[in-house]
Amino acid sequence: MSSADLAASSPKTDAPLDIARVLLRGIGQVMFQGHAGTGTLFLIGIAVASPLMGVGAAIGAVVGPLVARLLKFDREEIVDGIYGFNATLVGIALVFYLRPVPWTWGLVLVGCAASSPVTYLMRRYLKFPTYTSPFIVVTWLLLILVHEIAGTTLDVPPAPPEHTPVGFLNEVFRGAAEVMFGANIVTGILFIVGIALSNWRHATLALLGSLIGTAVAVYHDDPIESISIGIYGYNAALAAIAIFIWRPSLLIPALAAVVSVPLTEFFPRMLGIPPLTAPFVAASWIILAVGVLESAFVKN
Secondary structure, eight states, rough: OOHHHHHHTTSSSHHHHHHHHHHHHHGGGGGGGOOOHHHHHHHHHHHHHOOOHHHHHHHHHHHHHHHHHHTTOOOOHTTTTTTTHHHHHHHHHHHHHSEEEEEEHHHHHHHHHHHHHHHHHHHOOOOSOOHHHHHHHHHHHHHHHHHHTTTTBBOOOOOOOOOOOHHHHHHHHHHHHHTTOOOHHHHHHHHHHHHHHHEEEEHHHHHHHHHHHHHHHHHTTTOOHHHHHHHEEEEEHHHHHHHHHSSSSHHHHOOOOOHHHHHHHHHIIIIIIIOHHHHHHHHHHHHHHHHHHHHHHHHO
16 A cells, blocks of 8 residues: 555544555444554454454555545545455455355455445445445455355355353353454454454443344244354444444443344345345444434424
């Protein structure tokens, strides 16, 4: 990445540090934290779960804002990490689902680059916050393309399911980690600490959301192997933070976390595709839509 490019887009003067801040903010924005320290702990947590996914995250964190800069998108948004987080998620997801062969790394570059214009267009034309919808769209399209061309030959074999419960608290922390495909309690702790470094309330909401999502999944008697790796916690954690940012409270974010669980159950069963963060986005949009209707209903 050109030092001159990102230095021009940053309010600071130390260009190498400016570039690092932009890239790390992009990683932190995956969980709504435009904070370089948060992004640093997130990147460490991703690498703890999988060094290859750490590489994918780093590629996305660089490519996303670089493409945004080349396309002359808003400099303040670039500096805040807005064009880094969807690209970071694309880089992680493709490495998670596909074998690390040259074609996969080419797709990582293409997907991370594509996420920036998709983010730009969605932010301009969607009525609701885009959240991680650019990541979802780009990743789904690339995975569909790969399967149309190469079948399942590039797929990473699924890990053996965990049939033994790992403990409820472990499942809650794994829910936080699974936001970036890292079903690892150490990764989850690093993520929560990273969020707290930026905003302790958001860290509390992430834990609360994952706890609620995991508890509802247990109540629904969902598959233990999915519960144990945090599948029902991560969308709930994201939804809780997103709705708290919209309307600070505990009750409404908790409701968003609850709504995310049946959506998480729905996507793989009914559509046959990885849910990614679609349940979080859908749950958040549902709560926002109810808020709009509520405002219209109570208006004098």
